[in-house]
Amino acid sequence: MAHNKKISMFFHMLKGAFFRRRTRLVIVLLSITIASSMVSGMSTLYADINSKMEKELRTYGANMIITKTGKKQISLGQTEAIKKYFKKDKLVGFSPYLFGNVDLGEDRFIAVGIDLNNFKKVNPYIKLALKGGSYRLNDKELLIGKNVSINTGLAPGDIAKIKENREVLKLKVSGVIESGGVEDDQVFIKTAELQKLSGLNSSADVIYVSYIGKQNTLQSIAKKINASHPSLEAKIITKISKSEGSILQKITSLVWLVVLVIFISTILCVAATLMSMIFERKKEIGLKKSLGASNTDILFEYISEGSALGFIGGILGWLLGNVLAQFMSESIFNSAITIRLFTLPLTMFISLVIAGVSSIFPARLAFNIEPAVVLKDE
Amino acid sequence: MFSRILFKSFTINLRRKLMAIISIAMGASLIVVMLNLWLDVGDKLGKELKSYGSNIVVKPKSQALPFDIGTDVDPLEGRSFIDESDLLKIKTIFWANNIVAFAPYLETKVKIDGRDYPVIGTWFNKKLVIPTGETIHTGVKAVKPWWEVKGSWISEQSKKSQGSALIGQNIAKKLNLKPGDSLPLIYKNKNNNLRVSGVVKAGGLEDTKIFVRLDELQKIANLPGKVGWVDVSALTVPENELARKYEKNPDSLSSTQFEKWYCTAFTKSIAFQIEEVIRGSEAKPLKQVADSESFILNKIQFMMTLLAVLAFVSSWLGVWSLMGAGVLERSKEVGLSKAIGASDLAIIALFITEASLVGLIGGLVGYFAGSGLAQLIGYNVFGRAIDIKIAVAPIAVMISVAIALLGNLSIVSTIVRLKPKDILHGA
Numbered sequence: 090m091a092h093n094k095k096i097s098m099f100f101h102m103l104k105g106a107f108f109r110r111r112t113r114l115v116i117v118l119l120s121i122t123i124a125s126s127m128v129s130g131m132s133t134l135y136a137d138i139n140s141k142m143e144k145e146l147r148t149y150g151a152n153m154i155i156t157k158t159g160k161k162q163i164s165l166g167q168t169e170a171i172k173k174y175f176k177k178d179k180l181v182g183f184s185p186y187l188f189g190n191v192d193l194g195e196d197r198f199i200a201v202g203i204d205l206n207n208f209k210k211v212n213p214y215i216k217l218a219l220k221g222g223s224y225r226l227n228d229k230e231l232l233i234g235k236n237v238s239i240n241t242g243l244a245p246g247d248i249a250k251i252k253e254n255r256e257v258l259k260l261k262v263s264g265v266i267e268s269g270g271v272e273d274d275q276v277f278i279k280t281a282e283l284q285k286l287s288g289l290n291s292s293a294d295v296i297y298v299s300y301i302g303k304q305n306t307l308q309s310i311a312k313k314i315n316a317s318h319p320s321l322e323a324k325i326i327t328k329i330s331k332s333e334g335s336i337l338q339k340i341t342s343l344v345w346l347v348v349l350v351i352f353i354s355t356i357l358c359v360a361a362t363l364m365s366m367i368f369e370r371k372k373e374i375g376l377k378k379s380l381g382a383s384n385t386d387i388l389f390e391y392i393s394e395g396s397a398l399g400f401i402g403g404i405l406g407w408l409l410g411n412v413l414a415q416f417m418s419e420s421i422f423n424s425a426i427t428i429r430l431f432t433l434p435l436t437m438f439i440s441l442v443i444a445g446v447s448s449i450f451p452a453r454l455a456f457n458i459e460p461a462v463v464l465k466d467e
Numbered sequence: 468m469f470s471r472i473l474f475k476s477f478t479i480n481l482r483r484k485l486m487a488i489i490s491i492a493m494g495a496s497l498i499v500v501m502l503n504l505w506l507d508v509g510d511k512l513g514k515e516l517k518s519y520g521s522n523i524v525v526k527p528k529s530q531a532l533p534f535d536i537g538t539d540v541d542p543l544e545g546r547s548f549i550d551e552s553d554l555l556k557i558k559t560i561f562w563a564n565n566i567v568a569f570a571p572y573l574e575t576k577v578k579i580d581g582r583d584y585p586v587i588g589t590w591f592n593k594k595l596v597i598p599t600g601e602t603i604h605t606g607v608k609a610v611k612p613w614w615e616v617k618g619s620w621i622s623e624q625s626k627k628s629q630g631s632a633l634i635g636q637n638i639a640k641k642l643n644l645k646p647g648d649s650l651p652l653i654y655k656n657k658n659n660n661l662r663v664s665g666v667v668k669a670g671g672l673e674d675t676k677i678f679v680r681l682d683e684l685q686k687i688a689n690l691p692g693k694v695g696w697v698d699v700s701a702l703t704v705p706e707n708e709l710a711r712k713y714e715k716n717p718d719s720l721s722s723t724q725f726e727k728w729y730c731t732a733f734t735k736s737i738a739f740q741i742e743e744v745i746r747g748s749e750a751k752p753l754k755q756v757a758d759s760e761s762f763i764l765n766k767i768q769f770m771m772t773l774l775a776v777l778a779f780v781s782s783w784l785g786v787w788s789l790m791g792a793g794v795l796e797r798s799k800e801v802g803l804s805k806a807i808g809a810s811d812l813a814i815i816a817l818f819i820t821e822a823s824l825v826g827l828i829g830g831l832v833g834y835f836a837g838s839g840l841a842q843l844i845g846y847n848v849f850g851r852a853i854d855i856k857i858a859v860a861p862i863a864v865m866i867s868v869a870i871a872l873l874g875n876l877s878i879v880s881t882i883v884r885l886k887p888k889d890i891l892h893g894a
Contacts, residue, residue, distance in 0.1 A: 343848045347771075
C-alpha cells in the first residue's frame with residue numbers, strides 16, 4: 090500500500106513538473122528536439138551524400154570506352170553481351186557509336202550512327218546550338234554538329250543529301266548540336282541508316298559507357314570484358330574516373346566537417362540552455378528535502394524527468410530531422426533520400442545523453458543543498 | 468545608476484551571462500563558418516574540378532579539331548595555325564589570374580616501320596616569363612593532371628630532353644617499346660631519330676599518340692612558331708541569368724550588362740577575352756568540362772546555402788530558448804524594480820542594453836572561433852587556407868546582437884504586464 094502511494098506520488102510529481110512548468114518545458118523540449126533533429130537530419134544526409142554526388146558527377150559523361158582491337162566491328166550480339174556486365178541500377182548510359190565517312194555537300198564528314206536516347210545519356214552536356222531546331226532523331230532525320238552547319242550552310246528543316254559509295258540518303262536536318270569538342274564536326278544519324286549507307290550490319294565501332302562506380306569497380310568490369318571478348322578492349326577513361334574519385338572525396342569530407350560543426354555547435358548550444366535552467370531549481374530541491382525526500386529520491390526523479398524529455402524530444406527530433414533531410418535532398422538532388430534506421434538509435438542516444446546530463450546536474454546539487462539556507466531565500 | 472545596474476547584472480549573474488555569451492558565440496561561430504565556406508567553396512571546389520582538364524579550346528577560326536578514325540589524310544594539309552608567340556597574351560587578359568594552365572598542340576602523322584602514327588608537339592612543363600614579369604610553368608602536365616608517366620617526363624629546360632618523346636601505352640605495347648629505347652620517325656621521307664623518355668597511361672585517345680617537344684615537331688614539320696590548337700584550363704564561375712542571356716543573343720545585352728558579363732569569370736567571357744588577344748582564333752568552351760563544372764558547382768553552392776540556413780535557424784532557436792529561459796527567472800527582479808519606481812521604459816532599456824552587450828561579446832568571440840574553424844575545414848578538405856572575408860565580421864556581430872535582442876523581445880510585453888505585487892508576493 091505504502092509502496093503504491095509512493096509510485097503514484099512519483100507520477101504525480103512528474104506530471105506536475107510537466108504541466109505546471111509548461112513554458113520551461115516547451116523550451117527544454119524545443120532545445121532537445123532541435124539538437125536531435127540536427128543529429129538525425131545531418132547524419133541521414135551525410136549517409137547519402139556519396140551516392141547522390143556520384144550520380145551527379147555522371148554529368149561529365151562516359152567513364153568507360155569499349156573499342157575493337159582489330160578491323161572487325163562490334164556486332165549486335167557482342168553489344169548485348171557486354172551490356173550484361175553492368176548492373177542495371179548503376180548503368181547511367183550505354184551508347185554504341187558506329188562511324189562512317191560520308192559526303193555532305195562539297196565536304197567529307199564523319200557520320201556517327203547512334204541511338205539518340207542512349208547518346209544523350211552518355212553526353213548529358215551536349216545541347217542544341219543557338220537556333221538549333223529540336224534535339225531529336227527520327228527515321229529520315231539527322232543531327233549535325235555546329236561546325237558542320239557553318240561549313241555547309243545547312244539549317245534545321247533543310248534536306249541534306251548524304252552520300253557514301255553509291256548510296257544516297259535524303260535526310261532532314263532536325264537540329265544543330267554543340268559540344269565545343271569533336272562532335273561539332275560530325276553528323277549524327279540513326280544506326281540503321283548508317284548501316285544502310287555502308288552496307289554493313291555491325292552495330293558499333295566503339296561503345297561509350299557511363300557507369301556509377303569507383304575506379305576499382307570499373308577496372309574489374311573492364312578486366313572481365315577483356316578476358317571474355319578478346320576482339321574488344323574495354324578501357325577506363327581515366328580523365329573522368331580518376332578526377333571523380335578525388336572530387337567525390339573532397340565533397341564528402343567537406344560535407345562531413347560541415348555536418349560535424351553544425352552537430353556539435355547545436356548540441357553545445359542546447360546543453361547551455363538546459364544548464365542555465367538548472368539553477369532555478371535550487372529552491373524546489375530545498376523544499377523537497379525539507380519535506381523528507383532523500384538524495385536518491387531526488388536523483389531518481391530528475392533523471393526520470395530528463396529521460397522522459399529526452400525520449401519525447403528524441404523521437405520528435407528524429408522525425409523532424411528526416412523531414413529536413415528529405416527536403417534538402419529533394420531540392421538539391423531532385424531525388425528522395427533513403428531513411429536510415431541507424432539514425433534512430435543514434436539520435437535517441439544523443440538526446441537522452443543531453444537530457445540526462447543536464448538533469449543530473451540539478452540532482453547533484455541536491456547533495457549539497459541545505460534546505461534551510463535555500464528556503465530562506467538567500 | 469543605469470551603468471551600475473548594468474555592471475552588477477553582469478557581475479552578480481556572471482555564470483548566467485557567461486552561458487548566454489558562450490551560447491551566442493556558438494551560434495555566431497557556426498554562422499561565420501558557414502558564411503566563409505559558402506563564399507569560398509566555389510573557388511576551392513572549382514580549383515579541384517580543374518582535375519577534369521581544360522574547359523576552353525582555342526583553335527584557328529572555323530577549323531575542325533583533328534579526330535582520327537583511321538583515314539589517310541595529312542592533318543596538317545591545308546590548315547591554318549595560331550602563332551606560338553601570341554600564346555603568352557593569354558596571361559594578359561582581364562581574367563589572367565583565373566587561367567590555371569594552358570598547353571599548345573601541333574599534330575601530324577609520322578611513319579614508324581611503314582605504318583602511320585599520330586604525333587603531337589606540345590609543351591610538357593614549360594617555364595615562361597609572362598609580360599607582367601612573373602614566371603610560370605605550364606603545359607600538358609598541368610592541363611592533363613590524370614596522366615601517369617612510366618619513365619620520365621620531358622623537361623623543356625634541359626638540353627638532354629632534345630630528341631625525347633613520350634609515347635602512349637597502346638603504341639608502347641604495339642611496338643614493344645620501353646623508356647630508353649630509340650624511336651625512328653619518318654616524316655615525308657626524312658628520318659628523325661628520337662628516344663622514348665616515358666610511356667603515357669592516359670586512358671583516352673592520348674594512349675595512341677606520340678608526344679614530343681613543340682619546337683622539335685615544328686622543326687620536323689617545317690612550321691616554325693605554329694600551333695594547331697590550345698587547351699586552356701580556367702577557373703570560372705557557374706553560369707547565371709546574365710550568362711544565359713548572352714548565350715541566347717549577345718546583342719541583347721545593354722552596354723552595362725555587357726560590361727558586367729565581361730568582368731565576370733564566366734567560361735564564355737574568358738573565351739571571349741582569349742579570342743581578343745590571339746589573332747585569327749576561335750575560343751570555345753568545352754561543354755563536357757565547362758557545363759558539368761557549372762552544374763556541379765551550382766549544386767554544391769546550393770547545398771552549402773541550405774546548410775547555412777539550417778545552421779542559422781538552429782543556432783537562432785538554440786540561443787532564443789536560452790534567452791527565454793533566462794528571462795523567466797528575472798520576473799522577480801523586474802517586479803522589485805517596478806515597485807521602487809522604475810518605469811517600463813527604463814527596465815526595457817536595461818534589458819536591451821544587456822542583450823546587446825551579450826550579443827556583441829558573443830558575436831566577436833564567435834567570429835574568431837568560426838574563422839579558426841573555417842580555416843581548419845579548409846586545410847582538412849582542400850589543403851589550403853579559406854579566404855577569410857572581413858565582411859563576415861560585422862554580419863556575424865549584427866546577427867548575434869539581433870538574436871540576443873529577439874530572445875529578449877518576449878520580455879518586453881511581460882515587463883509591461885507585470886504587476887509588482889503579484890510577483891513579489893511570491894507566486
